[in-house]
Amino acid sequence: MTIEIVNGWRFQSADFSVQASGKDTASGIVTLVRSPDDKTRWHDMPEELKDDDYGPPLYVVGHGMTLEKAITDANLKASLAKRIPGNMEYNVCVTCKASDGRAGNLINGECMNCYDTRMRGELVVHANLNRTEVELQRTFGILV
Numbered sequence: 001m002t003i004e005i006v007n008g009w010r011f012q013s014a015d016f017s018v019q020a021s022g023k024d025t026a027s028g029i030v031t032l033v034r035s036p037d038d039k040t041r042w043h044d045m046p047e048e049l050k051d052d053d054y055g056p057p058l059y060v061v062g063h064g065m066t067l068e069k070a071i072t073d074a075n076l077k078a079s080l081a082k083r084i085p086g087n088m089e090y091n092v093c094v095t096c097k098a099s100d101g102r103a104g105n106l107i108n109g110e111c112m113n114c115y116d117t118r119m120r121g122e123l124v125v126h127a128n129l130n131r132t133e134v135e136l137q138r139t140f141g142i143l144v
């Protein structure tokens, strides 16, 4: 019997102790955890995303009367689980602190607004880069 675990996930544990205790209507559970790479990426996510009940999970739990069925259920949940956002999406500009996918491309850790402002010696705001008032003030601060 071979039971495959879906890509990006590893077998963590199985618990069929309730069944073993004689309650044959109770299902067992199988827990899968993200593979080491994804686990690292998960831990690198912003805290608010980790705390979000609807955010990408670190573990999934499958239920089933047999180990195979519980793993099949866990696999399904793993394949439906939200993906961990790519790193690009969470670039943070070191100067204006723009983040959450709004920073855009960074050069030396700075967004194009801050980089261009520094290079040209005048305030440069690119229309495609959404900025808050505070972030714009930080960019402007380069010139002060």
Ligand SMILES: [Zn+2]
Pocket (backbone or CB within 6 Å): 093, 094, 095, 096, 097, 098, 110, 111, 112, 113, 114, 115, 139
């Ligand atoms: Zn910036």
